[in-house]
Amino acid sequence: MADYRNPDPIDIALHCARAALGMMERHRVPPHPENFSIWYAYVSGRNPDLTQAIDEILRTGTGFSAEINDTLYERFAAFTPEKAELREVGQRVEDAVGRMLEYLSHASQGTTKYGIALETFSGCLNTDAPAPSEINGAIAAVLTETRTMADLNRQLERRLASSGREIRQLRDALDSLQREASTDALTQIANRKTFDAVLSLAVREAESSRRPLSLLMIDVDHFKSFNDTYGHPLGDQILKLIGRSLIETIQAKDTAARYGGEEFAVILPETELDTAISIANDIRLRVAGRRVTNRRTGETLGQVTLSAGAAQFSPGESITSLVHRADEALYLAKREGRNRVMSQRDLPQDGI
Incomplete structure (x- = not known):
């Protein structure tokens, strides 16, 4: 259905409105708001499933009774599958980006701790006569943080690689949704x-x-x-x-x-x-x-x-x-x- 929060340009909207009212008159469809919303969406090509449903009624010559009009409205006006799919993919993208930010934040904390360990070791060496125990302790701390940092980097690499694959898949899903939203399902040309x-x-x-x-x-x-x-x-x-x-x-x-x-x-x-x-x-x-x-x-x-x-x-x-x-x-x-x-x-x- 049309997204009235992002309306068509006035010329297009007027053309679609006139075409919708004209078709409703030819097919004896009462021009109340619910029916108009369906026929406006039909002439604007917003919903391939709606287009297919009305095309089939036109082909068979069934006619648009009050029951058929109500069915079309209930089926297509209150819920649009393509918007639901876009919301779902958008939420998955948001989740994936959130996880990546969490991984990077965790890695940043590890980098901070590693920097503190290096500063402690440097400060120890800059004293006039550091005790061997102080040097050994500083070296042990640097080695521990180095191992921790290496582990963090490996985890980050794995997680970022996994998130990168997921985001690429989501990008492909969005591309597919965009193609479906812009393409006529039957002829595979623009809708x-x-x-x-x-x-x-x-x-x-x-x-x-x-x-x-x-x-x-x-x-x-x-x-x-x-x-x-x-x-x-x-x-x-x-x-x-x-x-x-x-x-x-x-x-x-x-x-x-x-x-x-x-x-x-x-x-x-x-x-x-x-x-x-x-x-x-x-x-x-x-x-x-x-x-x-x-x-x-x-x-x-x-x-x-x-x-x-x-x-x-x-x-x-x-x-x-x-x-x-x-x-x-x-x-x-x-x-x-x-x-x-x-x-x-x-x-x-x-x-x-």
């Missing part, structure tokens, strides 16, 4: 939450550098019909295929994301509109050139086509405006017959 964050950063960079920034919105043609005909597992196979095709087509500086359902988005920094249109066509042709096969039966199910809309950021405009213009170009591509790319140039008055 909606990551898309929003990356686009916000890309817009700020485009504003400051005055370099171009383009955005693609992409949708699978007739996806519901394919799902209804062949089933959801093969529908998921198509979504995975598109995710791979996006990654294979774009560059490292670009970001491909699953925007929601069968809709995808690609953020293209330092990219003019003409290049963005070309990239969208490359993606469209790459997907259309592949044939979807039922792995269980070996049956070839035909061609998958995409429609896409492209828009270029104009300095000073809002994120909502950029996304809306790319969306409008996408819907125009749908109206014009699908399996094509349209851009803001094709919109009335350049989509403004």
